[in-house]
Amino acid sequence: MADKGWPVCAKSLKGxxxxxxxxxxxxxxxxxxxxPGSIEAVKKLKASDLQLRFCTNETQATRETFVAKLQxxxxxxxxxxxxxxxxxxxxxxxxxxxxxxxxxxxxxxxxFDCVDKTNPNCVVIGDAAExxxxxxxxxxxxxxxxxxxxxxxSLGQGRYYKETDGLKLDVGVYMKALEYACDLKAEVxxxxxTTFFQSVLNDMGLQPHEALMxxxxxxxxxxxxxxxxxxxxxxxxxxxxxxxxxHPTVTADGxxxxxxxxxxxxxxxxx
Amino acid sequence: MADKGWPVCAKSLKGxxxxxxxxxxxxxxxxxxxxPGSIEAVKKLKASDLQLRFCTNETQATRETFVAKLQxxxxxxxxxxxxxxxxxxxxxxxxxxxxxxxxxxxxxxxxFDCVDKTNPNCVVIGDAAExxxxxxxxxxxxxxxxxxxxxxxSLGQGRYYKETDGLKLDVGVYMKALEYACDLKAEVxxxxxTTFFQSVLNDMGLQPHEALMxxxxxxxxxxxxxxxxxxxxxxxxxxxxxxxxxHPTVTADGxxxxxxxxxxxxxxxxx
Numbered sequence: 001m002a003d004k005g006w007p008v009c010a011k012s013l014k015g016x017x018x019x020x021x022x023x024x025x026x027x028x029x030x031x032x033x034x035x036p037g038s039i040e041a042v043k044k045l046k047a048s049d050l051q052l053r054f055c056t057n058e059t060q061a062t063r064e065t066f067v068a069k070l071q072x073x074x075x076x077x078x079x080x081x082x083x084x085x086x087x088x089x090x091x092x093x094x095x096x097x098x099x100x101x102x103x104x105x106x107x108x109x110x111x112f113d114c115v116d117k118t119n120p121n122c123v124v125i126g127d128a129a130e131x132x133x134x135x136x137x138x139x140x141x142x143x144x145x146x147x148x149x150x151x152x153x154s155l156g157q158g159r160y161y162k163e164t165d166g167l168k169l170d171v172g173v174y175m176k177a178l179e180y181a182c183d184l185k186a187e188v189x190x191x192x193x194t195t196f197f198q199s200v201l202n203d204m205g206l207q208p209h210e211a212l213m214x215x216x217x218x219x220x221x222x223x224x225x226x227x228x229x230x231x232x233x234x235x236x237x238x239x240x241x242x243x244x245x246x247h248p249t250v251t252a253d254g255x256x257x258x259x260x261x262x263x264x265x266x267x268x269x270x271x
Numbered sequence: 272m273a274d275k276g277w278p279v280c281a282k283s284l285k286g287x288x289x290x291x292x293x294x295x296x297x298x299x300x301x302x303x304x305x306x307p308g309s310i311e312a313v314k315k316l317k318a319s320d321l322q323l324r325f326c327t328n329e330t331q332a333t334r335e336t337f338v339a340k341l342q343x344x345x346x347x348x349x350x351x352x353x354x355x356x357x358x359x360x361x362x363x364x365x366x367x368x369x370x371x372x373x374x375x376x377x378x379x380x381x382x383f384d385c386v387d388k389t390n391p392n393c394v395v396i397g398d399a400a401e402x403x404x405x406x407x408x409x410x411x412x413x414x415x416x417x418x419x420x421x422x423x424x425s426l427g428q429g430r431y432y433k434e435t436d437g438l439k440l441d442v443g444v445y446m447k448a449l450e451y452a453c454d455l456k457a458e459v460x461x462x463x464x465t466t467f468f469q470s471v472l473n474d475m476g477l478q479p480h481e482a483l484m485x486x487x488x489x490x491x492x493x494x495x496x497x498x499x500x501x502x503x504x505x506x507x508x509x510x511x512x513x514x515x516x517x518h519p520t521v522t523a524d525g526x527x528x529x530x531x532x533x534x535x536x537x538x539x540x541x542x
Binding site for chain 1: 406
C-alpha cells in the first residue's frame with residue numbers, strides 16, 4: 001500500500017516517465033522477467049490521455065537491442081520513447097567537437113559508430129562490467145592525464161546493481177576511481193542529471209510540474225526528477241530497500257508496492 | 272639548488288626518515304636503478320650521529336624481498352630499518368581480531384601468512400595492479416557490503432606511480448572506488464597516516480620535532496610528515512613535478528635537487 005502522501009498533482013498531470021530495470025522487469029539470465037502487473041500498467045498508461053516516456057541508465061546494449069528485449073518480454077515500447085545515456089552522450093560529443101576514448105561494454109560500442117574516435121580528447125565510461133580490467137582503466141587514465149584539459153563523461157553514476165548471481169559494481173564506482181586518479185570531476189550523462197531529465201520533458205513538450213517520474217532508485221530516479229522540478233514516486237520493486245524510506249536527503253512524493261499500483265492510483269484520481 | 276628556505280632544525284635534528292622509491296632508486300625493469308649519489312648519501316647518514324629509518328608504501332613485495340632488491344642495487348639497508356604498510360596492517364588486524372579478505376599483489380600475500388583469513392570480516396587492499404580485475408574488485412565489494420560493519424583497510428592512498436612503461440594506477444584509486452560503492456571511509460595504513468609515521472618515531476625513540484622526512488611525494492611524504500609534527504623536505508627526483516612547488520595545501524620545508532644534496536646540507540649545518 002502507498003503509506004506516504006500521494007502526490008496531489010495527479011489531476012493536473014500531463015506526462016509520466018518510467019524507469020525500466022526494476023520497474024518494468026528484473027534483469028537476469030536471458031531477457032530477465034517482467035514484474036507482475038507492469039505489462040498491463042504500461043498498456044493502461046498508453047490508453048490514457050497521459051504522455052509516456054521511458055528513461056533508463058542502461059548502457060550494456062544499444063537502445064535498439066534493449067527495446068527488442070523489452071518487446072520480447074511483452075511490453076508495448078518503441079525505440080523513440082526510450083531515453084538512455086549513450087545517444088545523449090553522442091549528441092554532447094558532436095555539439096562540443098569531442099572525440100572519445102571509450103571504456104564501455106562491447107554491446108554499447110555501435111551507439112558510437114557515428115562519432116570520430118581518432119586522437120581522443122575525452123573519455124566516456126559506461127557500465128563496462130568485465131571490461132573494467134586494470135589494463136583498460138589504466139588506459140583510460142593515461143588518455144585523461146595526457147590531456148591539457150581532461151574531460152570525463154560517465155554514463156550514469158550508479159554504485160551497484162543486482163543480477164541473478166549477485167550484486168555487481170556499476171559505472172559510478174569507476175567514475176570515482178578516475179576522478180581521484182586525475183583530480184577532476186566527471187560530467188554525468190543520464191539520470192540523475194537535470195539536463196537528461198529536461199531532454200525527456202522537452203520531447204513531451206511539458207513543464208517539470210506537469211510530469212511524474214516513477215523509479216526504484218531513490219537517488220537517481222526520484223531525487224533526480226525532484227531536483228528537476230518533477231514529482232518522484234518510488235516503487236518497492238527492483239533495487240528498493242526498506243532503508244530507502246528513511247533516506248537522509250531524498251524523500252519520495254509517494255511510495256507504492258509496484259508500477260501497477262502507481263498507475264491505478266494515478267488513473268483513479270483523474271476520473 | 273635548494274631555492275626555498277631550508278629547515279632551521281638541522282642542528283637539533285636527531286633522526287632522518289627516507290622515502291625509498293623516487294628518493295633512493297627509480298623502479299622499472301629488473302631491480303630498477305639507483306638515483307645518482309643516493310647510495311653514498313645513505314652511507315654518510317649511517318656514519319653520522321643521526322638515526323636513520325626508511326619508510327615506504329611499497330606493497331608489491333614482502334619487506335624481505337624488497338630490501339634484498341635495494342641491497343643488490345648497492346644500498347646498506349636492513350629489514351629492521353624499513354617500515355612498510357603490510358607489517359603495520361598485520362599488527363592492526365591482530366590487535367582488533369580482524370580476519371582479512373585480501374586484494375593485493377601476489378608477491379605481498381606471504382606477509383599475511385600468520386593471519387587468520389577464514390570467514391573474513393574486513394577487506395585489505397594494496398597496490399594489486401593487474402589483480403585489480405572487475406571480478407576481484409567485485410568480490411571485495413561483496414565481502415564489504417555483506418558485513419554489518421564493513422571495514423576497509425587501504426595500504427596507502429596513492430593516485431598513480433611511474434614505471435618505465437608509463438604511469439600506473441595506484442591503490443588509492445581502488446580505495447575511492449570501494450568507498451563509493453559501499454558508502455564508507457577506508458582506514459589508510461602507511462603514509463600519510465599519522466599512526467604510521469608515529470610508529471617510526473617510536474622505533475627511534477624521538478619526538479616529531481627531532482625528525483625530518485625526505486620524500487618525492489609532496490602529499491604523502493612531506494605533507495604526512497608535517498601533519499605529524501616533523502619537518503618535510505621534497506626532492507626533485509622520482510614523481511616530483513614542478514607544479515609541486517605551487518601546491519595549494521602542502522609547502523615543503525625545503526626542496527632540493529636530490530637526496531645527495533639534502534644530506535650534504537644537513538651534515539654541513541651540523542658541523
